Amino acid sequence: MFAYLDHQASTPCDPAVLAAMAPWWSTHPANASSRGHRPGLEAAAAVERARDRVAAALGATPDWVVFTSGATEANNLALKGLAEAALSGSSPRRRLVSLVSEHRAVLDPLRYLERHGFPLTLLTVQGDGRLDPADLARALNDDVLLVSVMAANNEIGVVQPLEAVADLCRTHGALLHVDAAQAAGHIPLAMDALGIDLLSLSGHKCGGPKGVGALLVRPGVPLAAQLHGGGQEGGRRAGSVAVPLVVGLGEALALAGADQAERAQRLAALRDQLWGGLQALGNIALNGPPPGPTRLAHNLNITVHGVDGAALHRRLRRQLAVSSGSACSEGSPSHVLAALGRSRAEAAASIRFGLGRASTAAEIELALAAVSAAMRELRG
Numbered sequence: 099m100f101a102y103l104d105h106q107a108s109t110p111c112d113p114a115v116l117a118a119m120a121p122w123w124s125t126h127p128a129n130a131s132s133r134g135h136r137p138g139l140e141a142a143a144a145v146e147r148a149r150d151r152v153a154a155a156l157g158a159t160p161d162w163v164v165f166t167s168g169a170t171e172a173n174n175l176a177l178k179g180l181a182e183a184a185l186s187g188s189s190p191r192r193r194l195v196s197l198v199s200e201h202r203a204v205l206d207p208l209r210y211l212e213r214h215g216f217p218l219t220l221l222t223v224q225g226d227g228r229l230d231p232a233d234l235a236r237a238l239n240d241d242v243l244l245v246s247v248m249a250a251n252n253e254i255g256v257v258q259p260l261e262a263v264a265d266l267c268r269t270h271g272a273l274l275h276v277d278a279a280q281a282a283g284h285i286p287l288a289m290d291a292l293g294i295d296l297l298s299l300s301g302h303k304c305g306g307p308k309g310v311g312a313l314l315v316r317p318g319v320p321l322a323a324q325l326h327g328g329g330q331e332g333g334r335r336a337g338s339v340a341v342p343l344v345v346g347l348g349e350a351l352a353l354a355g356a357d358q359a360e361r362a363q364r365l366a367a368l369r370d371q372l373w374g375g376l377q378a379l380g381n382i383a384l385n386g387p388p389p390g391p392t393r394l395a396h397n398l399n400i401t402v403h404g405v406d407g408a409a410l411h412r413r414l415r416r417q418l419a420v421s422s423g424s425a426c427s428e429g430s431p432s433h434v435l436a437a438l439g440r441s442r443a444e445a446a447a448s449i450r451f452g453l454g455r456a457s458t459a460a461e462i463e464l465a466l467a468a469v470s471a472a473m474r475e476l477r478g
């Protein structure tokens with residue numbers, strides 16, 4: 099038996115998502131920009147229905163939605179698009195503020211902007227990975243253009259205090275971007291009500307296809323396009339819209355919304371079973387907050403003390419698909435675990451378990467048996 103427990107790297111497409119996409123790959127081939135014939139108009143209508151569904155899932159309206167190729171592109175568009183727009187605007191604000199524990203798809207564009215004249219402040223996080231809003235309050239002043247804080251961390255599942263962050267941003271006149279790649283479809287996120295100005299999401303983290311995502315932008319937020327061409331997506335992102343993929347994204351978010359509360363409860367119970375079993379093995383530490391409201395229900399991240407990380411993962415991969423850090427930055431030690439104070443060796447001997455809709459108690463038992471066997475073998 100083999101268990102796939104790496105759903106924070108990527109989720110399978112639900113059969114309903116595959117079914118929704120199917121005609122748009124084959125029998126319905128038209129370009130959604132081809133408004134001169136019926137198939138083109140039908141494709142455009144399918145895109146607009148997907149836009150409605152994405153907006154509804156995030157507590158926004160359809161005009162906020164810009165379809166992209168994924169969360170990486172959405173983050174780049176948000177951060178670079180806003181910075182470029184600021185250069186031609188009247189506001190003197192230039193400083194960018196974010197967290198040391200953000201995904202590289204946020205950190206790298208921010209560092210790029212820093213090299214191009216936008217001062218960058220990266221806030222540290224507390225021992226459990228959460229931002230202390232008081233630290234953000236201290237960093238905010240009249241020079242801050244944008245604050246970027248992820249909704250939930252991809253490695254340690256910590257949910258950030260977005261309400262407090264949004265309140266502070268509003269008070270200080272800074273715009274707020276949220277990378278919600280790991281949160282959309284998994285926890286409630288009402289963008290408008292919360293006061294979020296820009297939000298990035300990814301299809302393949304919530305039961306949708308790979309290669310699609312969206313940036314949601316509050317109307318009136320200045321954003322310079324980063325892809326130029328045919329003027330699609332209201333001139334905000336040129337290129338033919340990937341009709342099957344956006345249809346799949348809309349379907350996935352609708353499905354995720356429908357079973358969100360039930361799924362979170364079920365996966366939290368499985369995750370707690372896993373954590374309870376691991377604690378009984380001894381010498382295992384939790385990374386991130388304890389199971390509860392500040393942690394994604396489907397995430398567990400642990401460090402196994404006293405074993406070599408590479409050997410541990412070599413042993414585990416016979417039976418399990420898990421992650422030793424972020425799947426998006428293979429090879430380099432996890433900057434998120436480093437931010438929590440873990441050493442290089444401890445980070446290497448860490449395991450991220452990402453549960454998904456189809457995860458079962460039998461898979462949790464398999465994971466426990468695999469970790470237990472690896473620890474016995476490696477500790478001699």
Ligand SMILES: Cc1ncc(COP(=O)(O)O)c(C=O)c1O
Nearest residue numbers: 168169170201203252279300426
């Ligand atoms: C928090 C976060 N942001 C962004 C991304 C990048 O998403 P995509 O694969 O859609 O580009 C990931 C992927 O792991 C992620 O976890």
